[in-house]
Amino acid sequence: MLEIPLDRSSEVPLYRQIALHLQRMIASGSLPEGYKLPGTRQLATDLGVSRTTVNEAMILLEKEGYITTVGKSGCYVCRNSSKPSDKNNPMTQRTIADLSSGLPDESLLPVQFLCKPLRELSSIAGENLLLPPPLAGLPELREALVKHAALRGIPARPDEVLVTAGGLEALSLLMAAIKDSGARKIYVEELTYPLVLELASKNNLEICPMRLDDPVSSLKNASEGDAVYLIPSFHNPTGRTLSLEQRDSILKQARRTSLVIIEDDTYGELRYGKESVPALKAMEDTKNVAYLGSFSQALFPGFRISYLLLPKWLMDRCLVAKRIFYGSVSSLVQCLALVFLNEGGLYEALDFVRNQISLRMRLFCEQLSRNIPIATFEMPLGGIYLWVRLPGIKGSQAASKAEVQGISIVPGRVFSVNSEDIEAVRLSVSALKPSDISSVLSRLRRSWEHEFKP
16 A cells, blocks of 8 residues: 545646655655556555546656556556766765774674574573563673673672663763763863764863873863763774773872763773783772773674663663663663673674784784885774874875775874864774775875875
8 A cells, every 4th residue: 555645625636746746755765666556446546536547647657757667567666867866976986995984894793603692592581572671781681791891800790780772872871970960071082082072062061181191190180070081992093002000090090089980991802912901990999980891883783782880879870861862772682692692602703803803903004014104003902993194194185085096084183172183094994804905005005195295
């Protein structure tokens, strides 16, 4: 049954109203090419008009190239020759290499480790699949996440766990809760995850930049109750990891001034460097540290599941915001995450992804040095991002030049608290197959080589 609104008091004939509405649906793509329209007899009955009226509408549509009649089979939607072409639209042009989004390519998705959890999902989860879960998350999943956090050296209790639909929801809840607690300022590094700046602004929090090389000195003027946002491990965008000494100094400063620290450990699971540095939340006296962990970004972007480890006073405020703005995370997603954790699939998937990302990052760094020797960078200890400095060329200019070659990258300005167009770009290796690295870097070299000449 195809419903079409008809105004029988209008001066526009009914057949033309039918034709115009179908034309709009075809032009928008709602009725795709090859779609078979209902028969004229059926359409006339559904719309309460004569079959002659429907036939006149079909004749008009076929004349204008929107449908075609195939013998006695019926009328089918066809490509309209008058529809504007997208071939010159930059939004529809093919991207040859994605070095910007941070999403994994299909070969990096650990689908093979999902087979067993999916088979066992209904028998293990039972009625939990169909019932609405508690706002903070399924009790069984919260317990499993406590055990998982213990592998990162983090002591926690199930009542400190809040399950969220991805890291962005988690950060949104934290910003609202911190604002509600009376905070007026949030300290962020000079280069940071840009959506944090948007969330802070939406919550009327004053954004105070911290020096990347000495964040502690920037916190000396902080007031009690202010917040600090940090990505201590495998930083986005720079890829750097804070040393144990730096972490200890930040925690001591936070204790002295009763600061709330948001520790974003989204990529903390993806360590492939030799040095192991504990999470801030794993260190002593971290009652004011809100820890964010996630399986979404690097493993299963479509799942949209993350978790927070929170002190009680912050948990209560986050639950209020979650009830108002988001509600519970899908029971199906939570149950799948639970089975994935309990059956050990997560750890097999993490090993697979770590090895693959490590290989790509190492190959990329080696070939970047050979192809663009003027570029400077430091290979990270984990994660998917590489921060590349380009002496003599602004990041926005470098990104524009690369786009011409079909390569998407992110200019450094996107991450700058002061929107400074710095001579650097952020590259992601997760969507880049090892076999494509050489050709992609050759394209980048060609797009930038004229800019580096004196």
